[in-house]
Amino acid sequence: MNFATARELLEYCDKEKKKISEAMFIRETEDLEQSPEETSAKMRRAYSIMKQAIERAQKEEIYGMGGMIGGESRLLNALRENGKNICGPLVSKAIAYAMGVLEVNASMGLIVAAPTAGSSGVIPGVLRALQEEMDFTDEQIIQALYTAAAVGYLITRNATTAGAEGGCQAEVGSASAMAAAAVVELMGGAPVQCLDAAVFALTNILGLVCDPVGGLVEIPCQNRNAMGASNALISAEIALSGIHSVTPLDEAITIMYNVGRSLPSALRETARGGMATSPSACEACKVKWKLPS
Amino acid sequence: MNDISIFDIIGPNMIGPSSSHTAGALRIAHLAGKLVRGKITRAVFTLYGSFAWTYHGHGTDRALVGGILGFGTDDERIRDSFALAKEAGIDFRFVENKTEKDVHPNTVDIHLETDTGYSVDLRGESIGGGNALIRRLNGIDVELTGAYPTLIIKHIDAKGVLAYITTMCSGIDLNIAFMKVYRESKGKNAYTIIETDSPINPSIISALECHESILAASIVPAI
Numbered sequence: 001m002n003f004a005t006a007r008e009l010l011e012y013c014d015k016e017k018k019k020i021s022e023a024m025f026i027r028e029t030e031d032l033e034q035s036p037e038e039t040s041a042k043m044r045r046a047y048s049i050m051k052q053a054i055e056r057a058q059k060e061e062i063y064g065m066g067g068m069i070g071g072e073s074r075l076l077n078a079l080r081e082n083g084k085n086i087c088g089p090l091v092s093k094a095i096a097y098a099m100g101v102l103e104v105n106a107s108m109g110l111i112v113a114a115p116t117a118g119s120s121g122v123i124p125g126v127l128r129a130l131q132e133e134m135d136f137t138d139e140q141i142i143q144a145l146y147t148a149a150a151v152g153y154l155i156t157r158n159a160t161t162a163g164a165e166g167g168c169q170a171e172v173g174s175a176s177a178m179a180a181a182a183v184v185e186l187m188g189g190a191p192v193q194c195l196d197a198a199v200f201a202l203t204n205i206l207g208l209v210c211d212p213v214g215g216l217v218e219i220p221c222q223n224r225n226a227m228g229a230s231n232a233l234i235s236a237e238i239a240l241s242g243i244h245s246v247t248p249l250d251e252a253i254t255i256m257y258n259v260g261r262s263l264p265s266a267l268r269e270t271a272r273g274g275m276a277t278s279p280s281a282c283e284a285c286k287v288k289w290k291l292p293s
Numbered sequence: 294m295n296d297i298s299i300f301d302i303i304g305p306n307m308i309g310p311s312s313s314h315t316a317g318a319l320r321i322a323h324l325a326g327k328l329v330r331g332k333i334t335r336a337v338f339t340l341y342g343s344f345a346w347t348y349h350g351h352g353t354d355r356a357l358v359g360g361i362l363g364f365g366t367d368d369e370r371i372r373d374s375f376a377l378a379k380e381a382g383i384d385f386r387f388v389e390n391k392t393e394k395d396v397h398p399n400t401v402d403i404h405l406e407t408d409t410g411y412s413v414d415l416r417g418e419s420i421g422g423g424n425a426l427i428r429r430l431n432g433i434d435v436e437l438t439g440a441y442p443t444l445i446i447k448h449i450d451a452k453g454v455l456a457y458i459t460t461m462c463s464g465i466d467l468n469i470a471f472m473k474v475y476r477e478s479k480g481k482n483a484y485t486i487i488e489t490d491s492p493i494n495p496s497i498i499s500a501l502e503c504h505e506s507i508l509a510a511s512i513v514p515a516i
């Protein structure tokens with residue numbers, strides 16, 4: 001069993017009465033001939049690394065190599081613990097955790113690129129916060145990671161998840177779409193609702209540019225991971241209410257790809273446009289950086 | 294790209310901050326480290342393009358040194374690779390080349406020397422998503438990803454060498470996935486690069502090196 005498009009995936013799920021996570025696992029073990037035990041073990045390891053990264057950012061003082069980020073996750077946790085947060089516990093936790101993973105990443109710590117290092121906070125942030133707030137088991141969360149992987153696979157196969165090719169919408173946008181689909185499956189939504197949530201997440205941030213200050217994965221990447229996490233939860237809630245996307249995921253993916261390719265090169269990870277041109281941010285960057293002419 | 298795995302999406306597990314500047318750089322250096330014999334004593338890394346401008350902030354430098362120490366992309370010792378390399382007696386340095394324009398933006402040239410007098414020069418490109426491509430090996434243009442278990446054979450471009458190599462491969466029951474030959478010019482030095490689906494039995498090295506036209510053979514495990 002293999003699928004190249006969201007349409008084929010949905011047809012399979014409908015016909016075989018499978019969840020998206022199950023379809024993705026079957027594709028990996030049957031079509032790609034990977035051992036089921038090894039596949040499960042690898043996914044458990046991935047989630048364990050995600051949780052460890054969140055925990056490290058809560059407990060340790062860590063700083064990015066560029067010196068522009070560090071400690072943000074702890075500040076957000078303190079705000080929530082003091083009852084001063086405005087987002088509600090789920091979103092507050094999701095953004096704090098997502099930003100924490102980016103701190104670990106920027107400090108040369110261990111993370112799971114999901115789908116990329118620059119967007120590695122979104123999925124762990126969303127799923128860990130949901131687990132804590134809704135009492136999901138590790139097994140349930142790990143199962144939902146296959147749903148996230150299915151959406152990421154469709155985007156990788158039919159478009160791109162690279163900021164250099166598609167801008168931030170391809171990195172954080174993809175991570176957000178992957179997380180949204182995973183949340184919908186966890187909350188009992190149907191396969192079509194998972195993919196609708198992915199469409200909402202992807203299209204909400206269509207056109208977002210990739211403009212890292214100093215070329216480093218710190219500013220504005222860390223905040224954008226928080227945005228990607230909250231966008232995933234918003235999109236999941238919209239889909240779970242029964243609101244249906246007129247645009248199917250296959251079209252949304254093509255649209256995202258076309259928008260990405262029409263972005264000027266200065267706004268695709270070259271650090272020559274957008275936030276990367278903020279004189280104050282460049283000043284704050286410890287790494288000597290000169291804008292290429 | 295029909296065989297994209299779940300763990301190409303939820304993965305790789307890696308030391309941050311950037312798959313192309315950290316994991317990809319490490320893969321290039323890791324491969325270089327596997328090509329030399331003996332203990333590495335000296336390493337020179339020449340960085341081009343984006344690598345030359347941002348290597349320090351991205352930890353590209355520590356990843357390169359971690360690579361020659363044989364670390365994987367998820368090894369937390371990468372952060373401390375400078376101290377570990379000094380302990381191991383490796384003299385390493387970085388050269389920034391910000392003027393050369395005719396290269397991939399994430400390119401590094403690596404020169405390694407060992408205590409046995411062995412040396413290797415290669416050029417690698419970090420092509421995105423933590424993937425690497427070796428473009429030049431000891432002055433010969435090649436294409437090598439390191440994603441598969443790989444057999445790298447340096448030989449003289451002579452009749453019968455390839456037949457001998459493939460016979461040796463079937464002798465250890467090795468299925469060849471991809472095989473390419475690159476040569477300096479007719480009758481001169483050449484490299485045959487064989488990528489396989491399964492790990493390579495080390496016994497093939499001595500068998501290959503018996504042949505008078507084969508100068509050296511190395512196995513590079515997949516990373």
